[in-house]
Structure formats: structure tokens, C-alpha cells
Amino acid sequence: MEITRKAPIGRPRGFDADEALEQAMLVFWEQGYEGASLTDLTGAMGITRKSMYAAFGNKEELFRKALERYTEGPAAYAARALEKPSAREVATAFLAGSVSTTTRPDCPAGCLGVQGSLAAGDSGRAAQDALIAWRDDGRARLRHRFQQAVDEDDLPPGADPELLARYLMTVANGIAVQAVGGATRSELQQVADAALRNWPPV
Amino acid sequence: MEITRKAPIGRPRGFDADEALEQAMLVFWEQGYEGASLTDLTGAMGITRKSMYAAFGNKEELFRKALERYTEGPAAYAARALEKPSAREVATAFLAGSVSTTTRPDCPAGCLGVQGSLAAGDSGRAAQDALIAWRDDGRARLRHRFQQAVDEDDLPPGADPELLARYLMTVANGIAVQAVGGATRSELQQVADAALRNWPPV
């Protein structure tokens, strides 16, 4: 029987891996996967290339882990929105979260899940695929939530969960692009309000 | 008085500059500014680096010219939409054109004006700025067109041309992102229809 080893032998790492990952996420968010060089990344993380490779594997894995952190951090609004009691509140919270996260003054404008690797050469193809899967996953969760709403008579029987989910995701993605172009929070919230004006009534 | 010289002295270029630019546009469209290397570009254009530099200046200028060609080619739907007789038809044609152009089977998925350089490192910053200006210009044209519609009582007096323009642009940008993720033409047309369901009545 092995007892749980709390501290692995050897010299412990001299940096906070979570904090380093946070900084890497911000660099990817601002510059995209291909636009973020290892020099940019490790510079912001405050560690050397060697330490980065030992802790995170390689650039591609670092990106995946940064995306995970993004999901649980800045993009956590999506998971919170899904827990709202009604479909309308889900949609409203989802777009409101999208607006506020893409226009945070202390973070890069836009959405890592969109601009992290929207178009890419060969070297960024894996990151591109990861983001496509990420957006698909978000859309699937919305679809399931709206299917549940239909089942609960929270949406009219004729409502199409698939379409509603894609519609919301499309608007959110557009908001992210607009944010990169410098659109303000209030401008985008108006757009979100407009997009919800034709939401199916209960 | 100089007479207009039709053919400049020296050996004429041995390739079709328009066709070469078309191929460069397709590469930028698919891989983005930073993701498209000179090797990729000149390979698709069928010319050498030297010829490319002589004909187009450098990579950045090549991108600007490819964007112009994109505007007059695949993205010409936008200019055509602006000439529709009513605001509603403008909006409908704009989104329909956005859907069909981002899902053309013979072209890369998505929109060059969005994915050409959404996020970028230092080297892609100029292309990024060019695309932001490009999208701003499209939005301004929509705004002017809707202001005209308000003046002509083609839109209700309370309609906000600025908001309507940004709303349409946001949906179109979202459609472009969705197209990259593999959304089909009919799926996106449904989204476009949904987005127009709350268009202000005359």
C-alpha cells in the first residue's frame, strides 16, 4: 500500500502555475494562438521556456489548458446562464454575460473562444479545431437546456431548441467580433436587447 | 504634353495579376494574415517572391489589395443590398448575402473581413486595423442607408439607424464565425430569418 505522497521529491517549482496559466490565457486572448510567440507567453508568465515545457507540455497543450481556464473563469457566465430557471432568463443572461466578458476593461476585447484561432495556417489548425469543438459544446448545452424548457412548457411546443441555440450562439459570436472592433459595452448590450426582442413568449 | 503610354517599356509581366491576386485572396481567406506565409501565397499565385514584391509591394499591401478584391468580388452582396428599395429588403439581402458568401462550396468558409486578422501579434496588427476599418465602413454604410429610410418614412420615426446597423453587422459577423465551425447554408439562413423576425415594421 502506497501512502499518498504529498510533496513529490525534487526541487519544487518556484512559480505559481495557476497564475502563470492566467497570464498565458491573456496573451492568447489578445494575440491569438499563432500570434502569441513563446517569447511573448513565457515573458508574461514570468518563467523560462524550460519551465513552461515542464509544467504544461508544449504550446498546443498550454493553449488547451488556457482555454479550460478561460471556460471556468471569464466564460463561466455561460454555465451560470444555463442554470437560470426559465429559457428567457437563460438567453438574457447568456448574452449579457457575453457582452460584459468581451468588453471587460481589465481583459483583452473579444472572446478567446472566437479569436483564439479563427483562421490559421498549418501550425494553428489544432487550436482552430479545439475552438470549433468548444463553441459546438457551448451550443449543444444551450440546445439541451432549451429542449428541457420545451419539455417543461417553458417554451412553446413549436419552438426549435436547435435553432434557438444556434441563434444565440451566432449573436454572441457577433458580439465578440464587434468588441474587437472597439464597440462599447452599452452599444453591445443594446444589440443583445434587440436580439432578444423576438424571443418566443411562454 | 505626354501622350498616354499604353504599354510601359520593358518586358511585360508574364502572369495575370488579377488572377494571382484572386489566389492570394483565397489563401488569406482560409489561413488568415499571419497564418499565410509568403511560400503559401506565391505558391498559390504561381509566381516567385520577386514577382510578387514587384507587382504588389509587400505582404501587407498584398493583403490590402486582396481585401479590396474581396470587397468587389465575394462581398459585393453588401453593396447590392444597400441599393434595395426598402430598409427591410436591405436587411434581408444583407444577411442572405452574408449567409451565402460565408458558405460557398468553392471558397473558404467564413468571411475574410472577420477571420483575416481578428486577433494578431505585432506582425498582424496592421491587417487587424485594416479589417476593423473595413467592418466599420460597412456598418457606416448601413447606418446611412437606414437613416435615409427613416427620413423617407420607410422606417418608423423611433427607429435607431445606428442600432439597426450594428445589430445587422453583429448577426452577420456571428454568421461568419458559425460558418467557420461548419454550419450549413440552410442552418444559417434560418438564423438570419430569425434575426429579422423583429425588424421594425413600416
Place this chain on the structure above:
DNA sequence: TCCATTCTGCACCGATCGGTATCTAAGTTT
């Protein structure tokens, strides 16, 4: 105390980046 292990800092790897120099061949004007 000594060893094993892992960290850090730095130099370095081959490959590729955008961009050029150099050469010959070719075509058009004067």
C-alpha cells in the same frame, strides 16, 4: 550527509519567417 530528482537560466538547435541580391533570359520601345 549524501543521493536522487526536479527546478532554473542560458545557450543553442534546425526550420521557417518576410524580404533581397544576383544572375540569365526574354520581350518592347526607341
Place this chain on the structure above:
DNA sequence: AAACTTAGATACCGATCGGTGCAGAATGGA
């Protein structure tokens, strides 16, 4: 034919790319 300009091919430039090898420092277990 002379003058001029460009095409095409090749080789090259310094810089940067993602990724490593190595030596030394630091820590845990024995």
C-alpha cells in the same frame, strides 16, 4: 541593334519560430 525593364530561378540575409541540452542550484528522502 541599343536601351530598358521585367520574369524566373536560386541562393541568401538577419530575425524569429517552437523546442532542447546542459550545467548548476535547490529541495526531499534515506
